[in-house]
Amino acid sequence: MLFCLLSMQAFAKIDTPVHWKFKSASTGKDQYAVTFTATIDKGWHMYSQFLKSGGPVPTSFKFDNLPSASLLGKVTEKPAALKGYDQSFGMTIEYHENEVTFTQIVRSTDEKAHLTGTLTYMVCSGQKCLPPSDINFDIPVSGALIADGNQATRPEKQKVTAPAQAPVQSMADADHSLLGIFIAGFLGGLAAFFLPCIYPMVPLTVSFFTKRSGTRGQGIRAAVIYGLSIITIYVGLGLLITGIFGASALNEAASSASFNLLFFAILLVFAFSFMGAFEITLPSFFVNKIDQKSESGGWIGLFFMAFTLALVSFSCTGPLIGTLLVEAVSKGTYLGPALGMFGFSLALSLPFTAFAIFPSWLKALPKSGGWLNSVKVSLGLLELALAFKYLTNVDLAYHWGLLSRDLFLGIWIIIFGTLAFYLLGKIRLNHDTEVTSLPLPRLVLAMATMVFIVYLIPGLFGAPLKAISGWLPPQSTQQFTLTGNGPAADAPPSTGHKYAGLFHAPDNIDAFYDYEEGLAYAKKVNKPVLLDFTGWSCTNCRKMEASVWSDPQVLKRLKNDYVLISLYVDDRTGLSESEKYTSKVSSKYIKTLGQKWSDLQEAQFNTNAQPFYVVLEPNGKPAAEPRAFDLDIDAYTSFLDKGIMAAKKSVSL
Known part of the structure; x- marks a missing residue:
C-alpha cells in the first residue's frame, strides 16, 4: 500500500x-x-x-x-x-x-x-x-x-467518511499573494514614471490637456479618461497573458524548470537592454498607425493617445513590464498578471492625471537630465540579480551543479557592488553624463546598497542570511563554510540513502528522499515521519528551513525524534523504464522523480502546493493535521510533538 x-x-x-x-x-x-x-x-x-x-x-x-x-x-x-x-x-x-x-x-x-x-x-x-x-x-x-x-x-x-484530503492553500493565502503582486506592480509603475521615455512626456501631455480643452473641467475629464485608458491597456495585457498560459500552466510555472530557464533568458535580455546594450522597440509602422488614430476626437482619441504612450515608451517600460509578468506568472496565481498590470498602470497613470488637475505642481518636478538614465541602469542591474534566482532553480532541478550558494552570493555581491559604485558616480556607461555632485537620494540609495552587501558577505562563509534565505540556493550547496552546515563539513548519515547523492537536507539532518525507503526505516526504528513535500524553486520552503527548522527546539526534534522524508516535486531526475507510469489522477505520463512525488501529493492530499508537511506515525497513519507555510515556531514545535506522542502511544499499545 x-x-x-x-x-x-x-x-x-x-x-x-x-x-x-x-x-x-x-x-x-x-x-x-x-x-x-x-x-x-x-x-x-x-x-x-x-x-x-x-x-x-x-x-x-x-x-x-x-x-x-x-x-x-x-x-x-x-x-x-x-x-x-x-x-x-x-x-x-x-x-x-x-x-x-x-x-x-x-x-x-x-x-x-x-x-x-x-x-x-x-x-x-x-x-x-x-x-x-x-x-x-x-x-x-x-x-x-x-x-x-x-x-x-x-x-x-452513523458514520463519517473521508476521502484522501488535506489542507489546501486558503483564500487568505491567495489574497496575500495577490496583494504582493499588486504592490510589486505599483512600485514598478512608480519606477517606470522616472524612466527617460516617460518622465519628459509629463509636461507635454499635461500641456496638451490644458491647452486643447476649453475649460479646466474639460481638461480634468480628459486627463481622467487618459489615465483610465492607460489602466485598461495594461490590465488587458495582463488578461491576455493569463489567457495564453491558462490556469494550469500558471500553477506549474513556479516549479517548471523550462519556465525558470526561459525566465532567466528573458530577464538577461531585459537587464542588458536597460543598461544600454540595445533597445527593445516595436515595429514603427504599428506605432505610427496607432498614433494616427490618437488624432481622433473624444474618448477614442484619448484612448489611442494612451495606447501611443504605451507603445512609444516600450523601449523603457518593456523590460520592467516583462519582469513583472515573469514574477506574476512564476507565482502560479491565475489573476496575478492582470493584478500586477493593474498596480503598474495605476501608479503610472496617477501622475499624469494629478498633474493635469494641478498643473502648478509641475514646477516642483526635477528637470530631466542624465539622472533619468541612471534610474534605467540601476533597474537593469537589479533585473540582472533577479535573473540568477531563476537560473539557480533550473540548476538545482537538473543537478547541473553550476551555482553553489557561495558562488550565487559572490555574483550578487559583485552586482550590488557595481550598483553602489555606479550610484556614487565611480562607474559610467555610454549614455551617462558625468556626476559632478551627488544628490542626497542617490547617496542614500548607494549607502543602502552597501549595507546590503555587508549583510551578504558573511553568507560566503556559511551564515544563514534568514532575511533572504528564500532567494538563495539551499545551504547544503555551500562549498565553503565555517558553521558546519554545508558539504564542507562531515558528510551526514543520509549519504547511504537512495538519491542522497542528489539532495542534501539542511543542518545535516539525516533525511530520506524516497517515500518507501523512509517509511520502511521509520517502522524499523519506531519513529514518527515528517513527510516534507518541497521543491528546488520553492521560495517558502527555503524560508521554512532557514527560519523554522534551524530553531534549536525544532532542529532537536528533527534530528533525534523524527525520520525526515523530503520529496522534491520539481526534480528532473529521470525514472527508469520500469518505474515510469501513467497517473490515475492527472492521466499524465510520469517519467521524472519530481513528477512521481507531485503525483503522490495530488493523489493522497488533493493539493500541489509547497511547502507541505505531513506527520505520520511509524505505521504510516496520520498523527496530526498537515501544515503549509507558517513561520510560527511554537506552532510548528507543537505540530511535531503530536507525532512524537502518537509514536509513543503506538509503542505502549
Missing part, C-alpha cells in the same frame, strides 16, 4: 467548526419545508452546492427513496454564497460564512413519513481544510422537529 487514507477521526478530535440544526415545518396542505441550518465558527467557511468540478467538495444532499413522499424542486440555499479566488484550485470559489440554511420542499400525505439521506460538506479556515464529512440524517417531515444535526442521524448508519 503506497499510502493510507486520512481518517476523519484524526481530525475530529481537533476541530468541529460546523454545527447543524434540522427542522421540518408545514408550508401548506401536504407540503413541508425541511431545513438544514449550519452554524459555522468564526474564521471558517463552508462551500456552496454550486461549485465547478476540479475544486473543493461542494455541499450536497443525497436523498433515499421516499415511498410515501416526493421532493418538490431542488435544495436551495440562503443567504447567497460569497465568492473568492482560491489559488490552490485556480478558480473562483463560492462559500458561506457564519450561517447558511439549505431547504428542501417535500410533499407527503403520510404523517409518519421520514426524510432520510446523506448530507456531505467540506469546511475550511484561513489556515487549513478538514476532509469532507458525511452526515446520515433521518427527519420526520410532518410536525415540527428541531434537532441537533450531529445527533439526529440514523444510529445504525
Whole structure:
C-alpha cells in the first residue's frame, strides 16, 4: 500500500467548526419545508452546492427513496454564497460564512413519513481544510422537529467518511499573494514614471490637456479618461497573458524548470537592454498607425493617445513590464498578471492625471537630465540579480551543479557592488553624463546598497542570511563554510540513502528522499515521519528551513525524534523504464522523480502546493493535521510533538 487514507477521526478530535440544526415545518396542505441550518465558527467557511468540478467538495444532499413522499424542486440555499479566488484550485470559489440554511420542499400525505439521506460538506479556515464529512440524517417531515444535526442521524448508519484530503492553500493565502503582486506592480509603475521615455512626456501631455480643452473641467475629464485608458491597456495585457498560459500552466510555472530557464533568458535580455546594450522597440509602422488614430476626437482619441504612450515608451517600460509578468506568472496565481498590470498602470497613470488637475505642481518636478538614465541602469542591474534566482532553480532541478550558494552570493555581491559604485558616480556607461555632485537620494540609495552587501558577505562563509534565505540556493550547496552546515563539513548519515547523492537536507539532518525507503526505516526504528513535500524553486520552503527548522527546539526534534522524508516535486531526475507510469489522477505520463512525488501529493492530499508537511506515525497513519507555510515556531514545535506522542502511544499499545 503506497499510502493510507486520512481518517476523519484524526481530525475530529481537533476541530468541529460546523454545527447543524434540522427542522421540518408545514408550508401548506401536504407540503413541508425541511431545513438544514449550519452554524459555522468564526474564521471558517463552508462551500456552496454550486461549485465547478476540479475544486473543493461542494455541499450536497443525497436523498433515499421516499415511498410515501416526493421532493418538490431542488435544495436551495440562503443567504447567497460569497465568492473568492482560491489559488490552490485556480478558480473562483463560492462559500458561506457564519450561517447558511439549505431547504428542501417535500410533499407527503403520510404523517409518519421520514426524510432520510446523506448530507456531505467540506469546511475550511484561513489556515487549513478538514476532509469532507458525511452526515446520515433521518427527519420526520410532518410536525415540527428541531434537532441537533450531529445527533439526529440514523444510529445504525452513523458514520463519517473521508476521502484522501488535506489542507489546501486558503483564500487568505491567495489574497496575500495577490496583494504582493499588486504592490510589486505599483512600485514598478512608480519606477517606470522616472524612466527617460516617460518622465519628459509629463509636461507635454499635461500641456496638451490644458491647452486643447476649453475649460479646466474639460481638461480634468480628459486627463481622467487618459489615465483610465492607460489602466485598461495594461490590465488587458495582463488578461491576455493569463489567457495564453491558462490556469494550469500558471500553477506549474513556479516549479517548471523550462519556465525558470526561459525566465532567466528573458530577464538577461531585459537587464542588458536597460543598461544600454540595445533597445527593445516595436515595429514603427504599428506605432505610427496607432498614433494616427490618437488624432481622433473624444474618448477614442484619448484612448489611442494612451495606447501611443504605451507603445512609444516600450523601449523603457518593456523590460520592467516583462519582469513583472515573469514574477506574476512564476507565482502560479491565475489573476496575478492582470493584478500586477493593474498596480503598474495605476501608479503610472496617477501622475499624469494629478498633474493635469494641478498643473502648478509641475514646477516642483526635477528637470530631466542624465539622472533619468541612471534610474534605467540601476533597474537593469537589479533585473540582472533577479535573473540568477531563476537560473539557480533550473540548476538545482537538473543537478547541473553550476551555482553553489557561495558562488550565487559572490555574483550578487559583485552586482550590488557595481550598483553602489555606479550610484556614487565611480562607474559610467555610454549614455551617462558625468556626476559632478551627488544628490542626497542617490547617496542614500548607494549607502543602502552597501549595507546590503555587508549583510551578504558573511553568507560566503556559511551564515544563514534568514532575511533572504528564500532567494538563495539551499545551504547544503555551500562549498565553503565555517558553521558546519554545508558539504564542507562531515558528510551526514543520509549519504547511504537512495538519491542522497542528489539532495542534501539542511543542518545535516539525516533525511530520506524516497517515500518507501523512509517509511520502511521509520517502522524499523519506531519513529514518527515528517513527510516534507518541497521543491528546488520553492521560495517558502527555503524560508521554512532557514527560519523554522534551524530553531534549536525544532532542529532537536528533527534530528533525534523524527525520520525526515523530503520529496522534491520539481526534480528532473529521470525514472527508469520500469518505474515510469501513467497517473490515475492527472492521466499524465510520469517519467521524472519530481513528477512521481507531485503525483503522490495530488493523489493522497488533493493539493500541489509547497511547502507541505505531513506527520505520520511509524505505521504510516496520520498523527496530526498537515501544515503549509507558517513561520510560527511554537506552532510548528507543537505540530511535531503530536507525532512524537502518537509514536509513543503506538509503542505502549
